[in-house]
Amino acid sequence: MQYPEAIDYLYSRLPVFHRIGPKALKPGLGNTIKLCEALGNPQDKFRSIHVAGTNGKGSTSHMLAAVYQSAGYRVGLYTSPHLKSFTERIRLNGQPIAEAEVAAFVTEQQASIEAIEPSFFEVTVAMAFDFFARKAVDVAIIEVGLGGRLDSTNIITPLASVITNIGYDHTDLLGETLAQIAAEKAGIIKAHVPVIVGETQTETESVFKDVANSLESPITFSDQEYTVKDEGIVNGIRVVEVYHQQDLLLKLSLDLLGSYQLRNAGAALATVATLQPVLHVSSSAQRDGLSAVTALTGLKGRFQTIRERPRVIADTAHNQPGLAALFETIQSITYAKLHIVIGLVADKDRSKVLAILPETAVFYFCQAQIPRSLPADALQAEAAQLKRFGEAYSDVNAALVVALQTALPDDLILITGSNYIIAELTDL
Template sequence: MNYSESLAYLYSRLPVFHRIGAKALKPGLANIERLSAALGNPHQLFRSIHVAGTNGKGSTSHMLASIYQSAGYRVGLYTSPHLKSFTERIRLNGTPIAEADVAEFVTTYQSLIEAVEPSFFEVTVAMAFDYFARQQVDLAVIEVGLGGRLDSTNIITPELSVITNISFDHQDVLGDTLPQIAGEKAGIIKPGVPVVISETQAETKSVFQTVADQQQARITFADQVYTVVDDGLVDGVRQVRVTSVTGQADAFVLDLTGPYQVRNLPGVLGTVDQLQTQWPVGRDAVAAGLAAVVKQTGLQGRFQRLNERPIVLADTAHNQAGIQAVLTAVDSIPHRTVHLVIGMVADKDRSAVLRLLPSSARYYFCQAQTPRSLPADVLQREAAELGLAGEAFIDVNEALDAAIRTATTDDLILITGSNYIIAELTDKI
């Protein structure tokens, strides 16, 4: 099989979460363990950092990868979902896995895949681990797909675990309360392996502390160690000052410009500091990595500015906490009127998100071309019940074009609501 045939085979043969949602999940680690055993347990052949959380785990993973790359290490990075190309999920020093390598893996292990009958995600995890082992990475940064305890990535024993932020998302799988969700995320905490918590949250702190104590894992609440002061955007990048409880002070530039990245930074810095013995990193490399995350890792769709007049921003926020963070960020940018291009998947808590949206904005409701997507006219109708008026479009690009035609140069256009909406922006992302 060539690359296109391999992807077509995986998509047609296996349950895919981004198409059918929770029905694609196969609870437990049995499938990934069978796949890994047949591959020679590649996850045991490289060292890693494991990153979980509701919001911020993707940005945190990319920031860590960029920092270690700047320090001269050979860095594997596994994240999901992808925006444009499947190959984005598996990177080596920022370069996506070659299409030929994807095709070779699927062709070589087709009979294994058919014998195990894994999910799409389980196959991608096995592929990533096999690739990192064969490429002999110095370290791999592994982002959890969903939850933690039962996530396929959780067969690794990392050098350190990171948990970013806990908020409501995937309640049908992870639980209806923040402590329940935190309990699932805490499932990545391994015996004797240190864990860094990026944000101290009253509802979840005791959950993490309890699990860490049970696992005899040293736990650090990073925002109690590092104080971050946001000095805002200067020349298109975010300026921050960081002070640690040890008295060390640093100034950094972030090319991930969303102000919510300030909440991820303590966890990133805490991870780097705690792993100095395993992977020494100088402050210059930290600064260089944070300033070039997009360039070095290919991360897109995080408060990404696509145009200046009018300002056009794209952000993959897709749950209540994420949308709130993005709206707060928008408020910090001078503008006249907000034009909001939004689409969502059908299995999200839409009412909670819609209630956050400003009634003063102009709306352009759209849908992604995936079975999970909520029809634009349904979103339009539900929004109208809350006083949010706008047109419906079957495609995000049509919606954006309409917003651009309507907006003045002093306005701001925000595109958000779903990874899949941002992924379908044509020639813009």
């Protein structure tokens, strides 16, 4: 197969979560285990760091990859979903997997795929593990797709397990309380493998401690060990100071500007500190990596400015805690009027998301071109019930055109609500 044919095969034959939602999930780890057995168990042939969490797991994964790349390591990075190209999901030292590699894998594994009948995500996990093993990476950063315990990535035994935070998302699959969701995320903790938790939360702290203690896994809550102090944005870079206990450890310049990235940086640095005996990283490499995450790893869509005057910011926040963190950052920006271009998926609780949005903003409701997307007019009607008013548009680019025509130079346009909305932006 050629690359277009291989991608069409994967999309047409296998159920895809980002298109149809929970119906795409295949319960259990059995299919991934079978696929990897057919490949000679590549997941056992490289070192890894496993990253889960409700929000921030993608950014934290990219931060870790950038730090280890800056230290001279050969680094694999697996994340999902992609924004523009499938190849973004699997990276080696920041570079996406070659299209020819994808095509070759699908061609060679077609018989196994048709015999096992895995999901789209299960195939991509096996592809990533095979790629990292063949490329002999020093370490691979593996982002969980959904949850943890039953996620396809959870067949690895990593050097460290990282859980960024816990919030309400995918409650139909992971549980309706924070403790229940935490228990699913805690499923990535392995016996005797250190675990780093990014945020201490009253409802979840004991869950993580109980699981870690039962498995004799050393546990660190990074926000109890590290304080990341914001010094503000200077010349387009967020300047921070990192303290370990009371001692100044590092002064950093973060190219990821969202204030929520401070928490992710703390989790990443705690992970690097935990693994220093195995993967040594100098202070200068930590600084260099965190100052150039987007350049080193290709991360997009995290508080990303895509246009000036009016300033246009794209952010993939897509749930209540993620949007709360986004608007915390927005409050630190000076602007005349806020315009919000937003689209949401249909299979999530939207009332809490809509309630976070400021009533005073001008809204432009849109929809992504996938079956999961909530129709723009339905979103418009739901928002109006909560006194958030605006017009509905067929897609994000049409909505943005009108927002740009309406906004004044000193206004701010925010595009958010879904990974899939951001993915369809022409300007990204």
